[in-house]
Structures are given as C-alpha cells and as structure tokens.
Amino acid sequence: MSSDKTHAAIATTSPGHFTTIQVPTPATPDPGQVLIKVEYASMIILDTYINDLGHRVQPQDYPVILGFNGAGTIMQVGEGIDDLKVGDRVTAVMFGKSERKAMQEYVVQPRSVVAKIPSSLPLSAALxxxxxxxxxxxxxxxxxxxxxxxxxxxxxxxxxxxxxxDPSTTSPSPPLTTPILIYGAGTTTGQYAIQLLHATGYTSIFATSSPKHHPYLLSLGASHVFDYRSPTLAADILLQVTPKGSERRLKYVLDCVTAEATLERIAQVVDEEGGSKVALLLPIKKGDNVRVEKGKEELMSELPEERNPFPKGTKHLGVRGILFAEDPYLRANLLPKILPHLLDHGIIQPNKVRLLDESFGTLEERVGKGLELLRNNLVSGEKVVVKIQ
Incomplete structure (x- = not known):
C-alpha cells in the first residue's frame, strides 16, 4: 500500500543512462513484509550489466532501480512477523522487481530476504x-x-x-581432507566460500587470486594460495592436491569469475576421467574477468557444448544465488536464521568496504562513481557501498 509521499531512487532509464527519480513511498507493508529505511546499498558487477548493456531488461521495464543489497533500519513490520521489530538494524538481498531494489531511500521486503544484524557486529560502520x-x-x-x-x-x-x-538419493560425504578449489577467491563470493568451508572443517582449501590477496585469504582459512596469472598455475595446484597419493586431480571446484579463460584453466586440474563437479557463478563471460565491454558483450546462462573445455563426464553447474528463494528450507532459514547466527558467533565476517559517502557528491554522483569503479575493474577484494541517507 502506497502513501502520497515519494522518495528518491537511482534508476537506469535506458542502456547507458541512469538518473535520480521519485517513486512512491509505501505507507504500510503487507503481512509477512517489512518496511526498511535504506541507509547503505552495495553495488555489484551486475549493476553495470543492467545499466550499461540493458542486460535482462525489456523496453517496457524502464526505469529500473539499481542495487541488489541494502542495509538499514526497520520502520514498520507487517502482520505475522514476530521476530523483527521497529528500530532493528537489518540487511537484505533486494532482487526481483524494480520497486524491491536497494538504491532508494525506502523499500518493502518479504521476511525471507531480511537478516537481523546482531548487536555483536560493532555499531560503527555496522550497516x-x-x-x-x-x-x-x-x-x-x-x-x-x-x-x-x-x-x-x-x-x-x-x-x-x-x-x-534420503541416503539413496544423496552422494556420500567427501572427507574433510578433500581438496576444494575456489577460483577467484579474492572476489567477495570467494571470501565467503573460504570462510564457510573452513568453519565446516575442510582443511584443503585451494584459492586462486592476485598475490596481494594471499595473506588475507590465508587468514580466512585457505590452506594453499596460488597466483591466478602464473604460467604454471595448473602444475602448481596439482602438485599440492595429494603430493604422495595416487589421486592427482580435483573433484570439486567453485569458479567465482566464470569467464572463458578461467574455465580453460580449471579444465586442466579436474579429473581427466570425469566425475568432477564445477560450480560456475553465472553468467559466463568472454575473456578473462568479470568486466564486459559495451559492443563486445556476450553473457551466457549456459555453457554451449562446443565451448565446453572440461573432460567428458565433468558436471558443470550454473549457480544462480537468487534461486535460494525457491528452496523451502533455505527460504525459511538462510537469511532469517543462519546468517544472523554466523555473524553473531563470528563464524563469518563481512567483506571489506569501499565506501562512497557524501565526500563523493550527491547520491547520483556516488552511484556513478560506483559504476565507474566496477566497469573498469578498479575494485578488488572489496565491496562498493553507497551511502543512501
């Protein structure tokens, strides 16, 4: 339900263009929803694909508000929610329709995508x-x-x-000594993957990144770090898989970059006989990184067989994080219960912040700076965060 009030939002209005618009401010959230005053919103490379390329945007969709993550304060709570209250600090993944995106002053979100920020997270810079x-x-x-x-x-x-x-439908659990490769571990997703694996007890966590990230990734729980640009990368990795054993190939890989060149490198270290699992963070890009140049873009949601470099029998699995909402267990638990618990107990820590606040100009100018940093690959190991309020 909307009021007569409006608030500012940053939206793309056509490929290559964005501006400040005014949108209706919700008066009250529906049952099962909360109204959030957004104070900070983070930006991801997908924001540049949407703004610069019109990725997955139809002409009738414009204007489309940017931003997939936000943090702020609960202003109102809809019926049926008893574990959040007005004044709580929260963070939320904000995907889907334009009105649910993060780069605006107020937004309504369903309970399933909202996580309460525990008091153990320091108040200064917590949001x-x-x-x-x-x-x-x-x-x-x-x-x-x-x-x-x-x-x-x-x-x-x-x-x-x-x-x-059901044991008959699940694979046996791999030993905690099983080598697992996180390719592009310096990315923000890669950092969480290392922390989660380390907390679970896995002891052979291989990480590729720029050397400047190596000390930090080791502190998060990586057991081995490799320079992703090394001409001997494959040999260096395979030397560490099981130096004295017979199994010399990786069975599990998470590619946090997913570009043609990263697939080629990973193909050199997975099981030559097939049977490896490679999780690919979609979309699949041309070239060697997440940057996509206008006029040269090609973003694929599936890996065509003629461009598949993996040995026959390798399972390549395209990962769409937002599909967690289609899993009843994850929808009910991942953000409402699991994330607050992990933060409260120090099991994971947030990414490093590249903060764009008032010193970078107006809200629109801050977003423009964020898009520039992301499209030109000028940020690494950090998350671009824009101050909204």
Whole structure:
C-alpha cells in the first residue's frame, strides 16, 4: 500500500543512462513484509550489466532501480512477523522487481530476504559492512551446500538444520581432507566460500587470486594460495592436491569469475576421467574477468557444448544465488536464521568496504562513481557501498 509521499531512487532509464527519480513511498507493508529505511546499498558487477548493456531488461521495464543489497533500519513490520521489530538494524538481498531494489531511500521486503544484524557486529560502520553480505553470502552458501550444486553436507553449526536426506538419493560425504578449489577467491563470493568451508572443517582449501590477496585469504582459512596469472598455475595446484597419493586431480571446484579463460584453466586440474563437479557463478563471460565491454558483450546462462573445455563426464553447474528463494528450507532459514547466527558467533565476517559517502557528491554522483569503479575493474577484494541517507 502506497502513501502520497515519494522518495528518491537511482534508476537506469535506458542502456547507458541512469538518473535520480521519485517513486512512491509505501505507507504500510503487507503481512509477512517489512518496511526498511535504506541507509547503505552495495553495488555489484551486475549493476553495470543492467545499466550499461540493458542486460535482462525489456523496453517496457524502464526505469529500473539499481542495487541488489541494502542495509538499514526497520520502520514498520507487517502482520505475522514476530521476530523483527521497529528500530532493528537489518540487511537484505533486494532482487526481483524494480520497486524491491536497494538504491532508494525506502523499500518493502518479504521476511525471507531480511537478516537481523546482531548487536555483536560493532555499531560503527555496522550497516555499511552489513550491506556487503547478502548476495555473495547466499551465492557461496548455495553453491557449496545446496544439493543442486556442489552438495556438501550442511554444516553442523547452523541453527535449524534441514531434515535428513534420503541416503539413496544423496552422494556420500567427501572427507574433510578433500581438496576444494575456489577460483577467484579474492572476489567477495570467494571470501565467503573460504570462510564457510573452513568453519565446516575442510582443511584443503585451494584459492586462486592476485598475490596481494594471499595473506588475507590465508587468514580466512585457505590452506594453499596460488597466483591466478602464473604460467604454471595448473602444475602448481596439482602438485599440492595429494603430493604422495595416487589421486592427482580435483573433484570439486567453485569458479567465482566464470569467464572463458578461467574455465580453460580449471579444465586442466579436474579429473581427466570425469566425475568432477564445477560450480560456475553465472553468467559466463568472454575473456578473462568479470568486466564486459559495451559492443563486445556476450553473457551466457549456459555453457554451449562446443565451448565446453572440461573432460567428458565433468558436471558443470550454473549457480544462480537468487534461486535460494525457491528452496523451502533455505527460504525459511538462510537469511532469517543462519546468517544472523554466523555473524553473531563470528563464524563469518563481512567483506571489506569501499565506501562512497557524501565526500563523493550527491547520491547520483556516488552511484556513478560506483559504476565507474566496477566497469573498469578498479575494485578488488572489496565491496562498493553507497551511502543512501
């Protein structure tokens, strides 16, 4: 239900253009929803695809508000919600329709996409840090533990574990010494993947990144780090898989970049006989990184067989983090219960923040700076966060 009031939002109005618009401010949330005053919103590379390329936007969709993650304060609580109250600090993944996106002053969200920020997260900068979490945490958690992707057993430390699976339909749990490769571990998703695997007890977590990220990734729980640009990358990785054993190939890989060149490199270290699982964060890009140049873009949601570099029998699994909402267990637990628990107990920590506040000009100018940083690959190991209020 909307009031007569409006508030500011930043929206793309056509490919390559964005501006400030005024949108209706909701008066009250519906049952099962909350009204959030957004104070910080983070930006991801998908924002540049949407603004610059019109990715997955139809002409009739414009204007489309930007932003997939936000953090702020609960202003109103709809009927049926008893675990959130007015004044609570929260973070949320904000996807779907334009009116649910993050780059605006107020937004209504369903309870399932909202996580309460625990008091243990320091008050100073808590909201800006919390705005870095939802989409990448969801993607990492789903890629690792969802049966649709790599399918590792759900960690024992999470609250409200899912009901036991039918043993006849599930794969045996891999030993905690199983080598697991996180390609592009310096990305924000890669950082959460390392933390989750380390907390679960896995001890052979391989991470590729720029060398400047190596000390931090080791502190998060990586056991081995590799320079992704090394000409001997494949040999370096395989040397560490099981140096004294007979199994010299990787069975599990998470590609947090998913470009043609990364697939080629990963293909050199997976099982030559097939049977490996490779989780690919969609979309698949041309070239060697997440940057996409206008006029040269090609974003694929599936890997065509003629461009598949993996050995026959390799399972390549396209990961869409937002599909967590289609899983009844994850929808009810991942953000409402699991994420607050992990933050409260220090099991994961937010990403580092590249904050764009008033010193970068108006809200519109801040968003423009964020798009520039992302499209030109000028930020690494950090999340671009825009101060809204």
């Amino acid at each position: 800006s840090a919390a705005a870095t979490i939802p989409d990448n945490f969801i993607t990492a958690f789903s890629a690792l533990f969802s049966p649709s992707y790599l399918g590792f057993p759900y960690p024992s430390f999470i609250p409200s574990p899912p009901p036991p699976s």
